[in-house]
Amino acid sequence: MSKNNKLIPLVMLFVSLVYFSQVWKYKIFVSNAYTTISYGFFPLLVSALLVLTSIYLFFKK
Amino acid sequence: MNIDNFLLGIDVAFTIQNLLYCFAGILIGTIVGMIPGLGPLAAMPLLLPFTYSWDPISAIIMMSGIYYGTQYGGSTTAILCKMPAETSSVVSMADGHALARKGYANTALNTCAIGSFIGGCVSTFLIVFASNFFLSVGLSFGPREYLALIILGCCCCVVMTSQSWQRTLAMILIGMLLAMTGTDPIDGKMRFNFGSLYLAAGLDIKIVILALYGVGESLRHLYLDNTLVHNVNMVKQVGVWSAKNFNKIVSCWKSILRGCGIGSILGVIPGGGTVYAAFMSYAFEKKFSKTPEKFGKGAIEGLAAAETANNAGSQTSFIPMLGLGIPVNGAMALCLALLLVHGIEPGPNILNKHPQLFWGLIVSMLIGNFMLLAINLSTVPLMVKLLKVNTKYISWIVLALCFIIAYYYDNRIIDCLVLLILGVFGFFLLKSKYDPIGILLGFILGPKLEESLRQSIHIYRQDYLEIFVFNYGFFFYILAIIMLYYFKKNPI
Numbered sequence: 001m002s003k004n005n006k007l008i009p010l011v012m013l014f015v016s017l018v019y020f021s022q023v024w025k026y027k028i029f030v031s032n033a034y035t036t037i038s039y040g041f042f043p044l045l046v047s048a049l050l051v052l053t054s055i056y057l058f059f060k061k
Numbered sequence: 062m063n064i065d066n067f068l069l070g071i072d073v074a075f076t077i078q079n080l081l082y083c084f085a086g087i088l089i090g091t092i093v094g095m096i097p098g099l100g101p102l103a104a105m106p107l108l109l110p111f112t113y114s115w116d117p118i119s120a121i122i123m124m125s126g127i128y129y130g131t132q133y134g135g136s137t138t139a140i141l142c143k144m145p146a147e148t149s150s151v152v153s154m155a156d157g158h159a160l161a162r163k164g165y166a167n168t169a170l171n172t173c174a175i176g177s178f179i180g181g182c183v184s185t186f187l188i189v190f191a192s193n194f195f196l197s198v199g200l201s202f203g204p205r206e207y208l209a210l211i212i213l214g215c216c217c218c219v220v221m222t223s224q225s226w227q228r229t230l231a232m233i234l235i236g237m238l239l240a241m242t243g244t245d246p247i248d249g250k251m252r253f254n255f256g257s258l259y260l261a262a263g264l265d266i267k268i269v270i271l272a273l274y275g276v277g278e279s280l281r282h283l284y285l286d287n288t289l290v291h292n293v294n295m296v297k298q299v300g301v302w303s304a305k306n307f308n309k310i311v312s313c314w315k316s317i318l319r320g321c322g323i324g325s326i327l328g329v330i331p332g333g334g335t336v337y338a339a340f341m342s343y344a345f346e347k348k349f350s351k352t353p354e355k356f357g358k359g360a361i362e363g364l365a366a367a368e369t370a371n372n373a374g375s376q377t378s379f380i381p382m383l384g385l386g387i388p389v390n391g392a393m394a395l396c397l398a399l400l401l402v403h404g405i406e407p408g409p410n411i412l413n414k415h416p417q418l419f420w421g422l423i424v425s426m427l428i429g430n431f432m433l434l435a436i437n438l439s440t441v442p443l444m445v446k447l448l449k450v451n452t453k454y455i456s457w458i459v460l461a462l463c464f465i466i467a468y469y470y471d472n473r474i475i476d477c478l479v480l481l482i483l484g485v486f487g488f489f490l491l492k493s494k495y496d497p498i499g500i501l502l503g504f505i506l507g508p509k510l511e512e513s514l515r516q517s518i519h520i521y522r523q524d525y526l527e528i529f530v531f532n533y534g535f536f537f538y539i540l541a542i543i544m545l546y547y548f549k550k551n552p553i
Contacts, residue, residue, distance in 0.1 A: 008493045011486070012231055019238050022253055035518045039245040042511040043252060046241070050234040056227055 090130020
């Protein structure tokens with residue numbers, strides 16, 4: 001795999017890790033009669049998925 | 062079809078202002094479509110910022126005009142120079158250029174113009190009939206149905222790009238993360254602003270579009286040193302219009318009709334759109350032709366079918382964008398972004414909430430097809446001279462314009478900085494063959510996905526069967542699974 005194809009997953013991994021490190025500051029779950037998730041849940045899900053996808057793309061031959 | 066609605070459309074489209082915007086759109090589209098290396102995705106993002114202060118109906122009329130105008134223009138370069146300006150024009154190139162070499166360039170160009178005109182008109186009427194369906198289901202849509210629709214939209218994006226699904230998924234997720242910067246859509250809490258007041262308002266979709274398509278594409282052109290040699294295969298004589306030519310075009314009316322049918326159906330399928338339509342229609346004609354050996358050597362039936370299907374597909378691709386809010390290609394994603402910037406949310410309710418926009422656009426498409434026919438039949442030999450323009454100079458102009466436009470929005474230099482960072486990122490994406498359309502789609506659909514999910518959980522009090530199974534949305538999930546399964550087996 002060329003350097004260029006490694007660069008993009010690396011940048012994506014960096015961006016996702018920056019977001020992932022921030023997400024713990026926010027409330028992720030709540031427990032009441034109406035809902036279970038809060039405003040931190042969706043960012044956690046998306047950034048975690050992006051971390052996994054970029055690691056996959058980085059190591060993919 | 063309700064005649065009152067159509068009259069409303071005529072009322073909207075036949076204003077001096079909208080007629081001018083329609084004409085400007087198709088003229089720009091035809092010119093841009095003729096220049097190799099450019100296309101709707103190069104012209105539309107650049108013109109998008111100018112439309113923000115316009116009336117949304119005029120803006121979408123012009124943008125759609127650019128889109129279907131490029132489909133007409135692309136075939137001209139393919140026929141005369143053997144250089145497809147658009148991917149969908151590749152099909153027209155072999156037969157069109159062979160005809161041109163034999164001295165029938167005029168016949169080939171006019172076949173394209175007439176075939177495209179018929180394809181455009183027939184598919185516009187199909188949009189009108191499809192609207193009845195959206196009108197009937199529109200009012201029954203709630204957050205859980207929208208949630209399913211957005212997930213279907215993301216799946217469409219995964220299958221519509223030519224790269225691997227992991228790459229597209231990564232692009233969508235990046236777009237969603239970028240869209241999360243700023244304020245949370247439900248609670249109004251601040252997220253990911255990193256202490257910056259600029260980021261507190263969130264990233265501007267206008268800057269994101271300009272960066273990915275304007276700056277990114279221009280940098281790619283400059284990097285590739287895209288100095289195309291246009292004149293190598295240029296046909297010197299376009300030829301003259303005669304009754305014999307006319308008879309040739311009339312003789313392929315069956316191919317034109319078949320092209321209409323195939324193009325209209327395939328235009329709504331994500332990913333392929335016009336490219337799919339043109340290839341399939343051509344393959345169909347060749348398969349059932351009595352003289353398949355002529356195909357590729359100047360068969361006018363193949364040219365007529367491909368060009369008709371190409372244009373029919375470009376117009377029916379508006380059906381999923383307007384009716385469901387799902388863009389099937391990059392140009393539709395830009396039209397979707399344009400409507401969102403104007404505060405109009407495409408989807409099943411568009412006919413109830415914005416009938417003027419919908420019907421105005423439909424009638425303008427019909428008018429636009431007539432205008433394109435007139436332009437193509439009369440001015441093609443003149444426009445061919447534009448092919449001598451070097452795309453390298455155009456890229457520099459586009460690059461400079463992007464920064465001027467970004468600054469012009471709010472007179473802030475930081476917008477230019479964000480444009481530069483995202484633009485360079487867009488350039489590396491394009492260079493590494495990543496399709497940035499996923500970022501745009503994730504940016505548009507991400508906040509809606511979160512909003513619909515959280516609203517659904519709140520309204521149905523965590524009853525997940527009610528949210529995901531017992532509603533219309535369930536069919537969208539099934540459709541998404543079928544589509545992913547089918548396209549995994551038969552990649553585009």
